[in-house]
Amino acid sequence: MGNQKIRVLRIANRLNIGGPTYNVCYLTKHLGDSFETLLIAGQEDSSEGSSLYIAESMGLSPRLIPSMRRSINFSQDRKAYLEVRKIIREFKPHIVHTHAAKAGAIGRYAAYKEKVPVVLHTYHGHVFHSYFSKIKTSVFLAIERFLARRSSALIAISPLQKKELSEDYKIASPSKFRMVPLGFDLDRFFENMENKRASFRECWGLRGDVLAIALVGRLVPVKNHPLFLESISFVKSHTKKKIQVFLVGDGEEKNALITLCDELKLSYNTMPDPSADVIFTSWIEDVDRVFAGIDLVCLSSKNEGTPVSLVEAGCAGRAFISTDVGGIRDLLIDPQQGIVTPKNNVEAFKEALLNWVISAKPGSALGLNVRNTIAKKYSYKQLCLKMSKVYEELLAS
Structure with missing residues (x-):
């Protein structure tokens, strides 16, 4: 395109707080x-934590569209x-790029109607199971296939997601898919981690012999916190080792989870x-302190893309137990x-968690080689490099 910038x-x-915003x-x-990129975004739900601070910390001023919200309102x-x-x-x-x-x-239908040369979409997850009824899901699938035909390319964030979207849901x-993993600035999960661990555990009153277990994410049905809490109850009845759970996040299910x-x-x-x-912490911005201070990260979701909490936890040296989704x-x-x-096998999750608690020692960490490999794979630099190549390929064709 000569000296002209690609807009x-x-x-x-x-x-909202999560991987897609980053x-x-x-x-x-x-x-x-x-x-030259212009970022526009809709409005987060009232039960979600705003992450506008992430954009502002990078010197960005997104153009907000209050009428674009998660729920359907014609x-x-x-x-x-x-x-x-x-x-x-x-x-x-x-x-x-939506x-x-x-x-x-x-965004894609508007771009199609305005005859934009290249239109593409990233699936950070999907809503084709565990969100809606079969009838509603079938409608969303039909809409998604319609939009896919009007897209230049589709971005999957993992090989398993690409297979699921192209082969299972067609x-x-x-x-038509390009595979581009998510990317983050992960340096803070390597810096001053011993001091951050001491700070977090002092703040929350954690003694040295307590195993701290965290689940980080929105308190919403698809995250399936009940499976996790049932497993914690099982573990506490089968071992005398000291554990404390941190639910980091907020959302519509908080009162139900308290019940x-x-x-x-x-x-x-x-x-x-x-x-x-169990400690309900609400959202915590400096999650590097959280992952430094705890000993295990759990995920009990029914549906996921690539969860940022597990990427960040790995860089911080923390192992995870998760359901097999996304x-x-x-x-x-x-x-x-x-x-x-x-997925949804509470007995398997219980046993895995119990076995970990029995054998774990507070402060145990993954090896530095493993942490560095995770950080390299999910660096924002690789994200930007791979995406720019996709853009140039599509414009050239």
Whole structure:
């Protein structure tokens, strides 16, 4: 394109706390001098933590579209669609790249109607199981296939996700997919970790002999926290080793999970309390301190893409136990890194967690070679390099 910069309009569902926000911000900030990127995003839900601070910390000023929200609202969705078309006409992008479901629907159709040369979409996860009824899911599948035919390419974030989307759900042929792993700035998970561990454990009153176990993420049904809490209850009844659980996050299921703690006879608090079984911390921005301070990360989800918490935990030297969903198995580069149990199999999860607690020692960490390999694979630099190559390939064709 000569000396002209390639204009990229990047459209995100919303800037809530999680991996997609980091990725759209890194791509906007670090894609390279040959690109000019405008980031627009919808509004996070009231129960979600805002991560606008992530964009602002990188010197970014996203253009926010309050009418673009996660839930379906035809009036608001039409308003968002018209706003996106207006932005396309003003910015005149060579590429429109959408991220996650709502942005993918509104953004891709708007780009198609405005005849943008290259249109592509990243699946940070999907909603084709464990979210909606069969009828609603079939409607979403039909819409997604319709949009895929109007996309220049589709981005999968792991080999397993690509296989699932192309072969299981038949969104598009495998040839239409490009595989680009997520990327993050992971340096902070290597820096001053001993001091961060001491700081976190002092803050929360954790004694040296206590095993701290965390689950980091939104408190929503798809994360399946009940499976995790049932497993914690089982472990506590089968060993006298001292453990404390940290639920880092917030969301619509918080009150239901507190009720479940009562039913399972798990004591809980929202403040530092060495006697509590479970601590509801809400969102914590400096998660590097969390992963330094705890000893194991768990994930009990019914559906995932590539969970940022497990990537960050691995770089911090923490092993994980997770259900076998999404791209979890693609994260494993060493047997010591984690244990993957069948999805929705609470007995398998219980046994894996109990075996870990029995054998674990507080402060045990993965080897530095494993941590470095994870950091290299999921660096934001590789994300930007691979994505820029995809853009150039699509523009050339």
